[in-house]
Amino acid sequence: MKLVQLLGFYVLCLTLVACKKKPEIKQRGPHEFNYDNQGADWHDACHNGRRQSPINIDSEQATKDSISPINFVSYDVPLKTPIKVTNNGHSVYMHIPDTINGEKPYINGGMLTGDFEAIEVHFHWGSVSRKGSEHAINRERFDVEMHIVHKRTDFYSVAAAKLKDGGLAVLCIFLRASSDTDSEVYGLNNIFNQLPRLLKPNSFVSIFGELYLKDILGNLDTDEFYTYNGSLTTPTCNEVVTFTIFTDVLDVKRTHIEKFWALRDSRNKLLINNYRNFMPINGRPIYFRAGQQNIQTMPKSYLAMLLILSKTIIRFYK
Ligand SMILES: *[C@@H]1O[C@H](CO)[C@@H](O)[C@H](O)[C@H]1NC(C)=O
Numbered sequence: 001m002k003l004v005q006l007l008g009f010y011v012l013c014l015t016l017v018a019c020k021k022k023p024e025i026k027q028r029g030p031h032e033f034n035y036d037n038q039g040a041d042w043h044d045a046c047h048n049g050r051r052q053s054p055i056n057i058d059s060e061q062a063t064k065d066s067i068s069p070i071n072f073v074s075y076d077v078p079l080k081t082p083i084k085v086t087n088n089g090h091s092v093y094m095h096i097p098d099t100i101n102g103e104k105p106y107i108n109g110g111m112l113t114g115d116f117e118a119i120e121v122h123f124h125w126g127s128v129s130r131k132g133s134e135h136a137i138n139r140e141r142f143d144v145e146m147h148i149v150h151k152r153t154d155f156y157s158v159a160a161a162k163l164k165d166g167g168l169a170v171l172c173i174f175l176r177a178s179s180d181t182d183s184e185v186y187g188l189n190n191i192f193n194q195l196p197r198l199l200k201p202n203s204f205v206s207i208f209g210e211l212y213l214k215d216i217l218g219n220l221d222t223d224e225f226y227t228y229n230g231s232l233t234t235p236t237c238n239e240v241v242t243f244t245i246f247t248d249v250l251d252v253k254r255t256h257i258e259k260f261w262a263l264r265d266s267r268n269k270l271l272i273n274n275y276r277n278f279m280p281i282n283g284r285p286i287y288f289r290a291g292q293q294n295i296q297t298m299p300k301s302y303l304a305m306l307l308i309l310s311k312t313i314i315r316f317y318k
């Protein structure tokens with residue numbers, strides 16, 4: 001009897017030790033975030049940072065400046081295929097391979113401090129009832145926001161660039177859902193057409209055929225943009241990104257955008273509304289480069305005078 005009790009006690013002790021050694025708290029890695037609260041419950045720099053993204057841009061408060069345009073280099077050289085497109089549980093991203101010449105497409109100009117090579121393209125979207133762009137202009141959101149992520153060429157890796165001020169440059173392109181069936185962006189169709197095969201998180205597909213990175217920009221007018229210093233818009237929200245946000249918007253078929261709304265996250269919930277709340281600007285300068293159509297060469301009073309004059313002439317000849 002005593003031996004049994006002793007054995008029982010021994011087993012109990014072992015169980016307690018075993019339980020103590022197996023912590024139930026799961027480590028919260030950067031890959032386990034979700035958009036249930038549009039990022040309001042994210043930690044660390046996402047919570048404490050002072051130059052976070054995205055932001056709402058008030059056009060009246062932007063500093064108009066003579067900024068050079070963005071130069072796109074080797075965006076018009078075919079990419080090596082296959083190209084991998086992945087549902088990573090919080091977005092869909094396309095890895096950008098080298099061009100057939102063995103280099104990465106890259107950009108410079110704007111307020112960028114050097115050459116930045118293209119790393120990946122991903123998207124932020126809404127749902128049936130919500131527009132899903134991350135940035136907004138004068139509180140206006142758009143249906144989808146495409147991010148083309150670039151890293152400074154002199155940083156060895158993306159991981160290294162994420163730790164250095166000015167290490168990354170993101171180009172933001174707004175997409176608008178159009179009921180016009182002629183609205184096509186050939187390069188984006190390559191991605192949209194794969195979405196039904198990417199419903200599950202961690203699924204991926206390969207795209208073959210000839211693709212130029214410039215194809216995903218369609219006929220976007222890249223002359224006009226806003227630019228500011230901000231952060232990654234996903235954990236760990238590193239404050240290392242120069243954003244360039246084009247004011248021109250790409251029209252794409254609504255039926256294509258709807259395909260995003262069927263994707264699933266790692267909890268098997270619908271992966272929708274994967275955009276973060278607006279973050280405080282905290283006095284950061286926002287710069288604006290005006291495109292051709294917005295450069296006012298004539299004073300307004302002069303234009304008004306011309307208008308009155310032409311109206312008078314028309315009346316005279318009636
Ligand atoms: C970003 O920050 C750097 C260094 O603080 C500054 O030189 C640069 O002008 C800033 N760029 C923009 C677009 O605000």
Ligand SMILES: [Zn+2]
Pocket residue numbers: 122123124147233
């Ligand atoms: Zn993004």
